[in-house]
Amino acid sequence: MNSIDLTGTPVKHINHGVYVIGVGLGERQNAFTAAWVMQASFQPLLLAISINSTHYSFRLLQESGVCTVNVLGQDQYALAEHFGSAAPDKMAGFQWQQAETGAPVLSDSLAYFDCRVSHYADAGDHKIAVCQVLRAATLNPGRRPLLYSQTGDMDGSNALYEE
Numbered sequence: 001m002n003s004i005d006l007t008g009t010p011v012k013h014i015n016h017g018v019y020v021i022g023v024g025l026g027e028r029q030n031a032f033t034a035a036w037v038m039q040a041s042f043q044p045l046l047l048a049i050s051i052n053s054t055h056y057s058f059r060l061l062q063e064s065g066v067c068t069v070n071v072l073g074q075d076q077y078a079l080a081e082h083f084g085s086a087a088p089d090k091m092a093g094f095q096w097q098q099a100e101t102g103a104p105v106l107s108d109s110l111a112y113f114d115c116r117v118s119h120y121a122d123a124g125d126h127k128i129a130v131c132q133v134l135r136a137a138t139l140n141p142g143r144r145p146l147l148y149s150q151t152g153d154m155d156g157s158n159a160l161y162e163e
């Protein structure tokens with residue numbers, strides 16, 4: 001595939017929400033920040049999550065086949081940053097509950113979706129996990145969702161699209 005010059009590309013005008021994806025079961029759980037998440041079907045209700053296959057979380061997702069998508073609010077910038085790092089024991093110090101699939105739910109999120117992976121598709125240096133939503137709930141209503149464009153260079157992607 002030819003590479004293209006993306007200098008000055010305003011790629012963050014393609015907006016997204018910001019989510020904490022809870023992955024894994026039992027003792028082997030983790031959570032990471034993801035913005036590349038979208039609804040992909042009404043019936044069945046499917047979400048598509050683009051995940052870098054080198055992430056530790058990807059291994060846990062593959063092993064367990066389940067995840068939660070937890071919606072962050074605009075007051076949760078620091079959480080987006082925290083779960084957007086590869087630090088060990090990232091889940092410590094936060095309150096979690098267990099979804100019916102067994103995947104971890106961030107209790108302080110606005111809402112969550114409890115999902116089972118349906119299948120994966122290749123997408124360059126990422127994989128698209130197409131996930132069926134089995135249930136969903138609002139946990140903390142009344143807060144506005146955080147947007148990817150509000151996270152600035154938190155994910156370090158500016159270096160890929162230098163001005």
Ligand SMILES: Cc1cc2nc3c(=O)[nH]c(=O)nc-3n(C[C@H](O)[C@H](O)[C@H](O)COP(=O)(O)O)c2cc1C
Nearest residue numbers: 032033034035036051052055056057084085086155
């Ligand atoms: C705002 C933001 C958005 C991100 N979006 C994604 C994403 O959509 N997919 C992805 O694979 N990683 C994304 N990341 C990067 C991961 O959160 C990061 O690499 C994290 O360390 C992965 O967790 P792990 O190493 O514990 O598995 C994002 C990071 C930030 C800060």
